Amino acid sequence: MKSRTLQIVLWVVILIGMSIGAFLGIYLIGRENGEFDLGLALACIGGGVLGFIIYLILAKLRGKRQGNIPEVDERSLQLMQKYFMWVLYFVLIISSAILIGLYVMGIEYVETGMLILYMLCLFMVLGLGALVTKRL
């Protein structure tokens, strides 16, 4: 029951975060173009809700297939701890190396858009890594 409540809270937080992100994106695009496209907001929220429905269906199928076996336990938590410890060092070192490399190349300014793209790629790679680590 406790983990179920936690899951619901997690999904609410994710959906709210996605909506905030979508509205922020629409605001930024609108500020550039002078037109606020609310259809985009509906698509973002709709995508989030659709993702939630797909997750519910997959969770139901998984529950039928695997019974009452938990998804995480002490070993997977330990693996995740180790993974994120390495990720911390790796990200710090790689990011520093990229910054130094850019500075040496004579680039003194970085666009915030490029930084957002870098963070997006980083989160995607880290997310995939976490998924793989959880299944080990």
Place this chain on the structure above:
Amino acid sequence: MSVVNHIREIRKKKGITQTKMAEDLQITRQTINAIEKHKYNPSLELALKLVRYFNVPIEEVFYLDESKEEKSK
């Protein structure tokens, strides 16, 4: 000095599957596999749960491999 366990032998002797054990102990099947292959040492809590689950003395399930310690000396 490494920890050796006889979980696989005891589990098979009692006719319990990894899936059933995972369900009963609320751990993943991968963890059971890792413990049985001596790739992961369970926490004291899980070790005690395993002993209680199989209803055997702890020495029968886990023991220290003294030979490896002698080799390293």
